[in-house]
Amino acid sequence: MSRIDRDLNFNETWMRVSEGLERIYRIQEISPSSHGELYALIYYYCTNTQPQSSGSKIPRRPAQNNLHDGDQYQTYCEKNKLDDIVDFSVIVLSSNSWLFAAPSNFILPVELKKTFDSFIKFYTQQHTSRKLTWLHQHSKGDLQTLYTKPRYILHVSTYQMVVLLLFNKLSRWTVERMQEETQIKVDLFLQVLCGLLKSKLITCAEINDNEFDEDLKETDIKMNYNIQIAEDFKSKKIKINLNVPLKSVEQKDIEDLHRTIDEDRKMIIQAAIVRIMRARQTLKDALLMQEVIQQLSSRFEPEISVIKKCIDMLIEKEYLERQSNENDVLHYLA
Incomplete structure (x- = not known):
């Protein structure tokens, strides 16, 4: 097991579990209530806690x-x-x-x-x-095709739905006009459009039929290409699941998660520093960092550079000050 794996605290681990449950929710098409029950059971098992309502057999999903x-x-x-x-x-x-x-x-x-x-x-x-x-x-939803026989039910993401509903207005669009009409960010829009082209629900005159496969990339789609609905669309399934995670969306969530974790850890480190300094009043940098690491090692392993930044932040906030004749000695001010 790597150091990164060992260093994961509960919030990080639970975020990964929660993400897996979200994928189950999207892919398996279970109801919100069933998803909530599954979430709650795993949450209480992982946290070793019990639901607050004593009468319920299945705990409610928090928040x-x-x-x-x-x-x-x-x-x-x-x-x-x-x-x-x-x-x-x-x-x-x-x-x-x-x-x-x-x-x-x-x-x-x-x-x-x-x-x-x-x-x-x-x-x-x-x-x-x-x-x-x-x-x-x-988010996700279902659309029904009214132009095909039989009528298909399409299980789609909100972004896919927004793009497909454009064809209620016009049967043919350029890629540029579609993006302008929806105002979805270009990189995200091209991902959505690429997935719909692969499903063959829509077609592009400038792309050959044999290119509508796994090799089709967003970069292959140009803004002046013409997109139209595939009126001859056929599928063996009546219910078709097109809702797959988008790379850019997942990456943004992961980046935001790490940013939030970093900010939370800084607050925890600052709180530990204040506790230690309130008790000691005066302490050298090296000893303070050593005590912070000891106190927090059961939760995560603080980095020395982050501890130093937190000390500087507390000096700016006037919780601490450095001794004038010994720069490595800190005094508690509050």
């Missing part, structure tokens, strides 16, 4: 509210006569417990916008001090 399952939003729609709302379920997660990257902005199609707007209005009425951030990179 989660499934408002749609409680029929609150459905009641709201009926009361306000919102009968053209897309059928959907929402899981509201606390940003304090879930380390997800905020998605880049894009333009919601008219088929989805009214539903999203109505839910935001409903939610803000219930929780005036909270703000919702849609995690489109972890």
Whole structure:
């Protein structure tokens, strides 16, 4: 086992477990409630804790509210006569417990916008001090093809849905116009488009049929290429799962996770330094760093360079000061 593996604390390990559960949720098409039960069982097993509600056999997933399952939003729609709302379920997660990257902005199609707007209005009425951030990179939905026989049900990501719904407006688009219409970031948009071309749901006049295979890359798609819906699309399956993780989305989540972990560790190191210095009042740099490492070694292995940065930060905040005649001696000020 490498040093990196040994050095993982619970938050890092749990993030990987949670990511695996998210993939199960996407790929296996299980319901939100079943996913929540699976999540909770593994969470409580890993943390060796018990659910707070003593009467429930299956613990609830921490920091989660499934408002749609409680029929609150459905009641709201009926009361306000919102009968053209897309059928959907929402899981509201606390940003304090879930380390997800905020998605880049894009333009919601008219088929989805009214539903999203109505839910935001409903939610803000219930929780005036909270703000919702849609995690489109972890959302999914079903589309039905009305132009094929038989009619297929496509299980797609939100990004794929946004692209495919363009063909309700026009049957042919250039790549450039599609990207401008959706405002999805170019690199992400090309990933989505490449996957849809491989599925053969859409076609490109400038790309030969034998190129629609695993060798097709985003860099092969030019902005002036013409894209159209494949009206002769055929599949042996009626339900087709097209929802696969995107590299750029996964990478951003991983980068944000490591950034969050680094910031959390700095706060933990600073707290340890303050505790030690409050007790000792005066201490040399080397001895302080040694004590910090000893105190935190059960959680993670602090790097010397990071400890030094934290000491400098605490000096700037006027928690500590260096002795004038001995620069390697620190005094506690508070």
